[in-house]
Amino acid sequence: MTSFAYGHTEVGDRFCVQIQTIYESFSVLPRKDIAQFKRWYQGNNNIGEICSNGVGTHIIRYDDIPTTYKALTDQLRVFFKSLYSQDLLNLAALCDKIGKINDHYKAFVAINKLGICPFCGIGGIKSAHFKKREAYDHYLPKSIYPFNSINFRNLAPACHECNSSYKLTKDPAHSGVGRRKAFYPYSESSYLIELDMTLQHCDIDKLTPGDVELQFGPAVLSEEIDTWKELYGIEERYKARLCGEYDGKYWVVKMLDEWKEDGKNPDEFLNTLTRQAQKWPHADENFLKKSFFDACKTAGLF
Incomplete structure (x- = not known):
């Protein structure tokens, strides 16, 4: 909080105000409710476990949070959706903590040298030879899930067709009838289809x-x-x-x-x-x- 506050930038100030507002709503909750939010936070950031539909994974969607927390839910929705913005991602205080997204992309294309989309296998993505980078997809959509909008394990480069024409805000973890398994984009082992x-x-x-x-x-x-x-x-x-x-x-x-x-x-x-x-x-x-x-x-x- 101190590093953001002393950045003396408009986006840093907005970050601090939002955090203070969320904290005020959060701090008055009963201890058991605070513990539940902690479990949701940890669960929503364990992307690999979510994709495997592991037993005991405590994930939460905005629409699943009880209505008794509506004010807090609305604050979280605004904060985490706005957190993924170029202004914030370029903020020195944030880069010092999570790294730079452009560096993450360089590391990604150093492995994916073919310039092929890892999701469809037929679309092209920009390689290391381009000055621009491909758009990132929020695998668990930031409009549906709180807490992980700038988790790099929930962010993966995808071709335009995958990102903007087909997946959009579809939910890998839930079908129309309940939880389901999905491929984990950053799995250490390959999926041979x-x-x-x-x-x-x-x-x-x-x-x-x-x-x-x-x-x-x-x-x-x-x-x-x-x-x-x-x-x-x-x-x-x-x-x-x-x-x-x-x-x-x-x-x-x-x-x-x-x-x-x-x-x-x-x-x-x-x-x-x-x-x-x-x-x-x-x-x-x-x-x-x-x-x-x-x-x-x-x-x-x-």
Whole structure:
């Protein structure tokens, strides 16, 4: 509080006033209620445990807080939603405590070197070679959850389509009927998702999304996969890619032309694509392309 107050900035002053207001509402609560808010605070910031739907995780949404705390809830909503702002994130007092978001992005793209969105696998994101950074997604939406709007474990760069067209304020932790599992963006182990597809016919020129069936695995991740598909419109986007004139249909035309020119057979091409998909699954959308060509072969295209 002292470091913010002595910053002598408008945003620092606003921060201090909001904290004082929240403290005044909070300090008069019974001890058991204070303990409950502490558990909610800790639970809402344990993003990994929330995603695994761990037993005993004390998470809370604004709408779940009892109406007896309406004044305090309203104060928390205003504070935590406004906390994620460029003015505050650039404030020296805050940077000293949590680090700089631009440094966080640099660390992220130092690992994600392909410039591919980690959520959909097909959208592009700005790499380390760009001066600008990609927008961050609040995995647990700041409009729904208090306490974690500037927790970097709840913030992940996403492509524009994932962030602004599909996920928006969808809730990974809750479906319409209750709690659910979701992929944790900062998991230390990779999630290996299997993709198989079936085509209803082999007339590529007339292929529509309704002619494509996608199967995702493994079964052990079925709940996380269902959440992922719903959050990011995965099936719609993958199918649209396969049926696009300059995507799936173009892949097939290009491949057939190359066979004729080079005198190659389909198996040679598929063997090469298999190696590329294993080594560079996200380059040129190889993971999607490989499953598509396998489905084309099964459907009798070649």
